[in-house]
Amino acid sequence: MRLECNWIHSVPVSCVAHLNVIVAVFVYCLSTQTILGETREEEDEILPRKDYESLDYDRCINEPYMEVLEGMDNKKAKKYEAVKWMLVFAIGVSIGVVGLFVDFFVRLFTQLKFSVVGKSVEECSEKGCLALSLLELLAFNMTFIFIASVLVLVEPVAAGSGIPEIKSYLNGVKIPGIVRLRTFVCKVVGVLFAVAGGLFVGKEGPMIHSGAIIGAGLPQFQSITFKKIQFYFPYFRSDRDKRDFVSAGAAAGVAAAFGAPIGGTLFSLEEGSSFWNQALTWKVLFCSMSATFTLNFFRSGLNYNKWGSFTLPGLLNFGEFKCPDGDKACHLWTAVDLAFFVLMGIVGGLLGALFNCINKRLAKYRMRNVHPKAKVVRVLESLLVTMVTTVVIFVASMTLGECRDLSPPTTHNSTVLEVDNMDVNSTIRQFFCSNKSYNDMATLFFNPQEVAIHQLFHQDATFSPVTLSLFFVLYFLLACWTYGVSVPSGLFVPSLLCGASLGRLVANVLKINLGMHIYSGTFALIGAAAFLGGVVRMTISLTVILIESTNEITYGLPIMITLMVAKWTGDFFNEGIYDIHIQLKGVPLLEWETEVEMDKLTASDIMDPNLTYVYPHTRVQSLVSILRTTVYHAFPVVTENRDNEREFMKGNILISNNIRFKKTSVLTRAGEQRRRCQSMKSYPSSELRNVCDDQVPVEPTEEGQDILQQMLERRHMPYPNLYPDQSPSEDWTMEERFRPLTFHGLILRSQLVNLLIRGVCYAENQSSASQPRLSFAEMTEDYPRFPDIHDLDLALLNPRMIVDVTPYMNPSPYTVSPNTHVSQVFNLFRTMGLRHLPVVNAVGEIVGIITRHNLTHEYLVAKLRQHYITI
Numbered sequence: 001m002r003l004e005c006n007w008i009h010s011v012p013v014s015c016v017a018h019l020n021v022i023v024a025v026f027v028y029c030l031s032t033q034t035i036l037g038e039t040r041e042e043e044d045e046i047l048p049r050k051d052y053e054s055l056d057y058d059r060c061i062n063e064p065y066m067e068v069l070e071g072m073d074n075k076k077a078k079k080y081e082a083v084k085w086m087l088v089f090a091i092g093v094s095i096g097v098v099g100l101f102v103d104f105f106v107r108l109f110t111q112l113k114f115s116v117v118g119k120s121v122e123e124c125s126e127k128g129c130l131a132l133s134l135l136e137l138l139a140f141n142m143t144f145i146f147i148a149s150v151l152v153l154v155e156p157v158a159a160g161s162g163i164p165e166i167k168s169y170l171n172g173v174k175i176p177g178i179v180r181l182r183t184f185v186c187k188v189v190g191v192l193f194a195v196a197g198g199l200f201v202g203k204e205g206p207m208i209h210s211g212a213i214i215g216a217g218l219p220q221f222q223s224i225t226f227k228k229i230q231f232y233f234p235y236f237r238s239d240r241d242k243r244d245f246v247s248a249g250a251a252a253g254v255a256a257a258f259g260a261p262i263g264g265t266l267f268s269l270e271e272g273s274s275f276w277n278q279a280l281t282w283k284v285l286f287c288s289m290s291a292t293f294t295l296n297f298f299r300s301g302l303n304y305n306k307w308g309s310f311t312l313p314g315l316l317n318f319g320e321f322k323c324p325d326g327d328k329a330c331h332l333w334t335a336v337d338l339a340f341f342v343l344m345g346i347v348g349g350l351l352g353a354l355f356n357c358i359n360k361r362l363a364k365y366r367m368r369n370v371h372p373k374a375k376v377v378r379v380l381e382s383l384l385v386t387m388v389t390t391v392v393i394f395v396a397s398m399t400l401g402e403c404r405d406l407s408p409p410t411t412h413n414s415t416v417l418e419v420d421n422m423d424v425n426s427t428i429r430q431f432f433c434s435n436k437s438y439n440d441m442a443t444l445f446f447n448p449q450e451v452a453i454h455q456l457f458h459q460d461a462t463f464s465p466v467t468l469s470l471f472f473v474l475y476f477l478l479a480c481w482t483y484g485v486s487v488p489s490g491l492f493v494p495s496l497l498c499g500a501s502l503g504r505l506v507a508n509v510l511k512i513n514l515g516m517h518i519y520s521g522t523f524a525l526i527g528a529a530a531f532l533g534g535v536v537r538m539t540i541s542l543t544v545i546l547i548e549s550t551n552e553i554t555y556g557l558p559i560m561i562t563l564m565v566a567k568w569t570g571d572f573f574n575e576g577i578y579d580i581h582i583q584l585k586g587v588p589l590l591e592w593e594t595e596v597e598m599d600k601l602t603a604s605d606i607m608d609p610n611l612t613y614v615y616p617h618t619r620v621q622s623l624v625s626i627l628r629t630t631v632y633h634a635f636p637v638v639t640e641n642r643d644n645e646r647e648f649m650k651g652n653i654l655i656s657n658n659i660r661f662k663k664t665s666v667l668t669r670a671g672e673q674r675r676r677c678q679s680m681k682s683y684p685s686s687e688l689r690n691v692c693d694d695q696v697p698v699e700p701t702e703e704g705q706d707i708l709q710q711m712l713e714r715r716h717m718p719y720p721n722l723y724p725d726q727s728p729s730e731d732w733t734m735e736e737r738f739r740p741l742t743f744h745g746l747i748l749r750s751q752l753v754n755l756l757i758r759g760v761c762y763a764e765n766q767s768s769a770s771q772p773r774l775s776f777a778e779m780t781e782d783y784p785r786f787p788d789i790h791d792l793d794l795a796l797l798n799p800r801m802i803v804d805v806t807p808y809m810n811p812s813p814y815t816v817s818p819n820t821h822v823s824q825v826f827n828l829f830r831t832m833g834l835r836h837l838p839v840v841n842a843v844g845e846i847v848g849i850i851t852r853h854n855l856t857h858e859y860l861v862a863k864l865r866q867h868y869i870t871i
Contacts, residue, residue, distance in 0.1 A: 052168075052173050052175065052587055053173075053633065054172055054173060054174065054852045055169070055239040055243055056238075056748075056835040056836075057172065057240050057833020058240075058810075058813065058834050058835070060748070060810040061810060061811070061812060062808050062809060062810055062811070064774060064775055064778075064808065068776045083235065084236075084283070085283070085286070087218060088283045088286055089290050091214055091215050091218055091245065091248055092287040092288065093290055095210070095214055095256050095291040095294075096252075096256055096292070096293075096297075097298075098207075098210055098211075098256075099207060099256040099257070099291070099295045099315055100295055100299060100302075102188060102203055102315075103203075103299065103315050105196075106195050106196050107448075109192070109193075109196035113196065117133055117136050118429070118446065120136055121431060125431065134391070137393075138387065138390050140197075141197045141198040141199075141386050141389075142390075143197075144193040144194070144196050144197030144198075145197040145199060145382050145386040146379065147193045148189075148190040148193040148194040148197065148382070148487040148488065149378065149382040149383070149487050151186040151189055151193075152486045153375050153379065153486070154182070155180070155183045156486075157175070157176070157178055157183055158183050158187045158190055158488055159485075159486050159488065159489075160205075160489060161206060161208070161209065161488075161489060162187065162205060162206055162210075162488075163205050163208055163271075163578050164581045165178045166178070166209055166246070167271050167578060167582065167589075168587045168589055169243070170243065170246060170247055170271075172243075172830075172835075172852065178212075178213075179212060179213045179216035179217060179246065183213060184210060184213040186488070187209055187210055187488050188206070188210055190206075190488040191203050191206040191487075194487040194489055198390055199389060199482050199485075199489065200389065200449070200478050200479040200494045201482060201489035201490055201494065202316075202489070202491065202494055203315065203490055204257035204315065204316060204492040204493060205489070206488045206490055207254075207257040207490075208257065211249040211253025211254075212246045212250040212253065213249070215246045215249020215250065215252070216242055216245060216249065219235075219236045219241070220237075237781075238780065240833070242784070244280055244283070247268045247284055248268070248284045249287070250264075250267070251265050251267060252290070253291070254268075254541075254545065255288035255292045255314070256291040256294075256295050256314060257315050257316060257492070258316055258548065259292055259312075259314025259315075260314065260548035260549060261285060261291075261548075262548060263541050263545030263546075263548050264545075265284050266541035266544050267541035268284055269281075270538065270540050270541045271538065271541065292314065293310065295312075295315070296310045296311075297310060316492075316493065316549065317450075317549065318453070318454075318457060319454055319458055320551060321519075321525070321550055330517075331519065332519050332522050332555070333522045333554075333555075337522070337523075337558070338557075340510070340523070341561060341562050342561060342565055344502075344523075345530045345566040345569065347502070348499060348502075348527070348530025348531045348533060348534040348562070348566040348569075349530070349533070349566040349568065349572075350569060350570075351476070351502075351534055352531060352532075352536075352537075352566060352570045353569070353570045353572075353573040353574055355476065355480050355534070355535050356570070356574050356575070356576070356577050358480050359480050359483055359580070360580050360584070362480070362481065362484055363484050363580075366381075366484060367584065381485055381486065385481060385482055385485050388478070389482070392474055393445045393446070396445060396470065396474060397429070397431060397446055398431065398432075400441050400470055401432075401439040401440055401441030401442050402464045403433035403434070403438070403439060404437055404438055404440050404462060405437050428443045428455075428459075429443045429447070431446075440464055441467050441470070443459075444463075444467075444501070445471070449494065450493065453493070453496055453500055456497075456500040456503075456524045457500065457524050458521055460520065462508060462512070463504060465508050468504055469505060472498060472502050472505065475494070475497065475498050475501065476498055479491075479494040479495075479498060491535065491536070492536075495532040495536070496528040496531075498531055499527045499529065499530055499532055500528040501524075502531060503525065503527015503530070504527065505527075507522075507523035510523070522558075525546070525555065525559075526558055526562050529542070529559050529566075531566075533566035533570075534566040534569065535570075535576070535577050536576050537570055537571065537576030537579070539560075539563050539567055542563055543556070543560045543563055547559060588856045590855060590856070591857070592830075593823070593826065593827070594822055594860065597864065598860050598864065599821045599822055599823050600864065601821070601822045601860065601863055602818065602819050602821055603816050603825050603839050603848075604848070605867060606825075606850065606855070606859070607839045607847070607848030607850050608849055608851070608854060611636060611848070612626060613638045613741060613846075614636075614747065614805060616637055616639065616744060616806045617802050617803070617805075617806075618805065619802055619803075620756065620761055620797050620798065620800070620803060621799035621800070623752055624756070624794065627749065627753065628789055633836075634747065634836040635746070635747055635752070636743055636745075636746060637744045637746065637747055637805060637806070638741040638742060638846060639742050639744065640740065640741060640742070740843075741845055741846050743815070743840050743846035744806070745809035745811040746809060746810045747809040747810070750782075750786035751779065751808050751809075752803075753786065753787055753792065754779060754782070755774070755805070755808065756789075756797065756803070757791070757792055758772070758774060760772050762802055763800075764800065771803075773807070813836070813838060814834060815838045815839070816828065816839055816850075817839070817840065818839055818847055822860065829852075830855075835851070836849055836850070836851055837849065
């Protein structure tokens with residue numbers, strides 16, 4: 001039959017143009033110049049990077065923290081550990097309940113939609129009013145997607161699967177709003193409407209994000225959204241503790257989605273956390289187990305009324321793969337099949353690379369043409385994708401499907417399995433077919449995606465090769481277009497379904513055309529693993545997840561081989577889909593290790609020599625000036641090294657190696673000082689305005705004489721006194737300020753602002769012992785959102801007061817020498833989860849500082865090029 005297509009003429013021109021862009025992108029990715037890979041121009045293109053902050057996994061062992069440790073005996077330590085285990089259990093249970101909530105409403109809305117539309121199709125197939133059935137399906141889908149898209153407008157970070165953002169967070173990057181309660185609500189409610197709305201998305205990825213949010217928020221006992229609801233809970237108030245709970249929550253999300261607690265633990269280890277230990281492994285596994293069995297308990301009771309039977313372990317179950325009793329010739333797989341599995345892995349890697357290439361170009365198109373426009377354009381795009389997807393599903397099911405005979409259970413090649421209280425035969429669609437046959441295309445399209453996967457895994461009745469081919473092409477293109485629209489969306493289930501159709505197509509060819517005696521469900525499973533592995537490029541965790549989902553350990557070897565081959569093949573052309581989206585967002589992600597040639601660089605080559613520092617005892621006016629005119633999040637605490645001045649002037653080899661780094665920072669410091677003075681002009685105190693006189697910039701002579709030597713020769717004698725118990729003078733000249741700096745520790749911006757807001761300072765005529773002391777609870781009370789310097793009422797401060805920062809600084813941070821190779825710097829920074837890494841020479845002078853930005857791949861490549869040019 002044919003459907004009227006006059007409605008196409010009513011589609012807006014912008015929508016038609018959008019569709020033209022999709023087709024052009026697909027053709028471009030298949031062109032000879034960019035087959036699956038990237039052009040040189042695109043490789044050299046660096047997208048603008050945002051100023052992402054880093055998490056600080058290193059403990060700040062200052063005096064308030066030591067006071068807490070001194071009061072911590074074995075009894076309190078065990079109590080603290082017991083509280084952590086209880087929180088881990090609570091996180092797992094909460095994630096299980098959230099999974100139950102999402103699954104219940106997705107099932108409810110989906111059954112309502114398919115029951116109404118299915119009944120309408122049966123009636124209209126005789127009356128000739130199928131257009132009315134299409135309108136009903138469009139009404140359901142577009143209403144659901146409109147709600148999901150509006151929720152994303154409320155919290156934009158709720159879009160997508162959330163896995164790239166959580167992977168970045170566990171890598172040590174703080175993504176704004178990623179673990180907020182508002183994000184959680186929009187994510188959970190949005191994903192159930194997105195899945196029920198018929199888009200080719202899954203709920204498994206958003207479950208991982210939701211689990212991470214629960215892990216981050218539950219131990220805090222407070223929320224920014226509900227500021228008035230707070231409980232006094234002074235524990236776990238650091239990035240270190242929070243990231244551990246996020247690791248547990250993300251793993252529990254995987255466990256709840258797939259019923260795979262071990263796979264969830266390995267996912268958190270493989271894809272996220274850079275710091276790991278045995279205690280964290282146990283907590284993450286316990287959290288994953290709690291989530292799995294909580295969801296299993298309630299789903300088994302609600303769906304089968306068998307409370308305590310634990311028969312439905314996860315949101316996505318692959319069912320049981322086994323041969324029927326009495327069929328001794330049946331084998332799940334044989335050694336001969338491994339050769340076909342390897343070939344399927346290669347094909348899966350190629351198709352995954354093509355999928356990633358197309359999706360990357362679509363994402364760039366959205367960044368340039370959709371996101372900069374009004375927010376309503378994002379909603380319109382989501383509705384456009386929904387409309388096209390719905391029309392394709394309806395038309396393909398009505399016109400492209402074939403009527404296939406349904407084999408009786410006695411001739412099955414596999415057992416008749418239950419799928420949500422129904423076997424696979426009860427979920428077939430008989431549109432325009434007799435009672436003993438079914439419409440194979442409608443069976444795949446007019447069912448929830450999980451049911452379609454079960455059909456491909458366990459339905460022994462054949463699917464037409466033409467149907468499977470058309471289904472794969474349509475699903476591939478629409479799933480690629482869908483991932484990235486402004487709705488919460490996962491990619492696991494669409495990839496599994498797309499790959500399963502390809503694997504079932506291979507099984508049909510081998511079984512029917514070549515006459516091989518194979519188990520079709522195994523090839524469908526391997527095809528699903530191959531395509532999913534080619535898209536996401538996961539190996540260890542994905543292998544275990546699929547094994548746990550099938551509950552068949554004998555599939556371990558073929559799944560592992562297939563995933564490895566798919567990853568190697570795909571990596572030859574581009575990166576995984578999550579890594580691509582991380583790069584597009586400009587997130588400074590640190591890989592597991594650096595390239596071998598990067599060891600030609602040392603810490604002195606990549607460090608930032610332009611230091612902004614504070615003294616152990618610093619005036620309030622100086623701290624305010626520094627905080628208002630810089631964006632740094634940590635400042636070295638230094639004193640001037642007068643003892644090493646002679647060695648500095650003599651050109652000692654060890655010291656002179658550092659002169660060139662300091663030389664480059666002279667003019668920068670001069671400019672910074674002028675900016676500080678200009679900023680202080682608006683200070684309400686006249687005393688502070690008077691100390692900021694304009695200073696003459698230092699310029700090199702015409703003869704090109706070394707500017708550093710000029711400054712040292714013109715130094716004022718004697719040097720002003722600067723001992724740890726005294727305050728530096730704001731009237732110093734550049735020559736007086738530029739001296740060798742002895743490193744004493746690091747102090748964070750949040751700590752300095754906290755000290756100023758709480759009035760922690762003392763007068764000149766007083767001893768530093770008279771300065772008020774803050775406890776560890778007071779220092780961490782405002783975590784994770786510390787006050788900003790602009791929240792400080794400057795009129796209430798006495799600019800001549802002095803702040804003793806030594807009790808609150810970290811006196812023993814990790815440091816490296818200037819000659820440390822980059823691989824050693826990288827491993828130390830990543831494995832210890834650092835935020836700042838000072839570079840200190842052999843005599844204790846700080847010569848630079850290394851942050852996450854200095855260790856990104858782009859930055860290291862640029863420095864390596866400079867190194868080659870210098871050579």
